[in-house]
Amino acid sequence: MPSSVGSEDSDSAARLPRGDVSSAECRVCALGSRPPSTPVMPDIQLPSIDDPRATVASVLIDATGLEHQVSRLRAHNELTAAYNAGLAAHASTLHDRNRALLRRAREGFALGAATVNGLHERLENIQLENTYLEDEVERLRARAAQADSLETRYRVLEQSSLEHAYGLQDELAAAQARVSMLEVRVALLTAPPTAPATPSTASSGDRARLDRVKAELVAAQADLVSTRATLSAVNSHLSTVTAERDQASGASTGERHDLQDQLARSQHETGSARQLIAPLESDDRRVNTLLVAHAEEHQRDLAGIRDLETSWSSSEAVRMAAQADVTHA
Structure with a gap:
């Protein structure tokens, strides 16, 4: 049996065979030995020295019985000594095997504890990384919401700028129509007369009317210039706003795609982290089961x-x- 213990010590310390303490491997147990019982003492009455009835024959009979009993006790003593020697050898073997199993159990426990500690550290690192990824996902979602808000603001600004530009274009068209009408009236008034000259009163009235029309024409031209300048400024502002909107839209679209890609990567990494946690938890449970089996x-x-x-x-x-019985006998 010690040789079997030595061969078992060379096995992996993380696995404990179930047949290490099987009693079938013990020769003492296989022989079916049982603890010997104390023999029944014979009913022999030793005669007293003062007993007048003691005879030589009875003394011889008693001496023969005592010798037979002593021989039986000696045989029983030898059997007990042999049985005790077998039990001592059996106890020594079991003690050595138990020490070997205890050493292996301690090594397995140390290995399991180190494995559990490593698994806990890896689990904590994965949980920290998972928390960081979740925070990163929330930050990316906030940036995506901010980009959507900026896009909405640009669309509102574009719509208002377009409405203002359309209004200025209508005013410009009205001013141009008014200028055209005034130019026609000025042309009619400045044309050479075909009829004979009229009295001075008519000439002065026409001149006053012409002056008034010229003043209106100058005012209309000034309004036209102002309207054209305003329209040019509005068109320039509209072009700037449109360019900014296009740039912001392109940037927001690119940023949205980047955020979506980062979100997809974060979700993939989170799923991978959860898949890594599952076998670690399974290993932790298996190690705990092995430690419990070693303890049992x-x-x-x-x-x-x-x-x-x-x-x-x-x-x-x-x-x-x-x-003691032999000594007393």
């Missing part, structure tokens, strides 16, 4: 050794009693 095996070994020590103590008591 160790407890069974200790119980077997205690039973063996109890049996050896009772056998030793029987042997001491037999030796």
